[in-house]
Amino acid sequence: MWQAEEQVKLMTSRQKEDSKANARVVEIFANHCNSWQVKEKRLLHQIDAAHQEFGHLHARILELEKTQDDSNARIRDLEREVGEMDDMIGFMATRGEG
Template sequence: MAKEKQQQQEEDYHKMLRSYLGLSFSMFLATLANNSVPTLQGKVRMLSLRAVEAAEELRQMKSRRQEDSKANARVVEIFASHRNAWQAEEKRLLQQIEAAAEEIARLRGRVAELEDCVARAEKEVGERDEMIGFMSRRIEEEGLGGGEHYGKKSGEWFQKEVEEEELVGSTRSLEEEVEVIYEQHSQHFGNNGFDSEFMASASKFWAEKASLWQGLTIFYSLLLQTAVGKHMLSSSRVVD
């Protein structure tokens, strides 16, 4: 009996505790509904608006990202096309530079050949000057006796003058060829095919060589006329 009574008391105690807890939660919920529901509803509306704004911002960001991707793709395509054009232009300019360098080397070799020709011609001119001076002295010393010898030497002078004219002609032909090559080079590569220093030295070189040949031709013509005049004067004296 005592045991049953104790169990009955425990059950009553549990029932009372459950009732108390249920009543407490009910009163808490009643108080919460009256005070917090409007606030929570406002927060829900605010959060909903923020969610809508965030979704709109996300949509705009995605749209901008797509536009940026398209713009970047266009920039890459334009840069690639320009890069190909730049590479082709660079290759063409390098080929022109190589061709110009080869042409300059060939022209400098031709100029060196012309300088060798001029050096040989100047050497021959010096030798002829010595021979002419020697023959002039012999003519003056021998007088009439040197007429036959003079005639022979005059023939040699005429022959050497012809050789000199041939040398001058070959040199002038080389000069004309160089001028034609330079004109073709200027038309093909433009005005910047050669540097100013090389062009100035080349112009000076041709001017000096042209004046040299012209002066030599006039000198030999006058010297030959003087020698012939002396010979004619000596012959007229013998006749008298």
């Protein structure tokens, strides 16, 4: 009987130790989980910021391409005008010779 009581006490003591150890494991896991959630939020925020920056850069590229297209069109217009003036000067020079 005495041995059985000692075994029960020993088992109860081990059960309490196991319970404390399990609680510690749960606490450690919860801390890791919280840390992961903080990191996840930070990474999601960085992804969102990068996505927004990408959108701004894409819009800027489109704007610069349009500006370049407008500039190229203006250059072609000016080249055409210069060509017309050159033709006119050539025509006037040939009329003046004759």
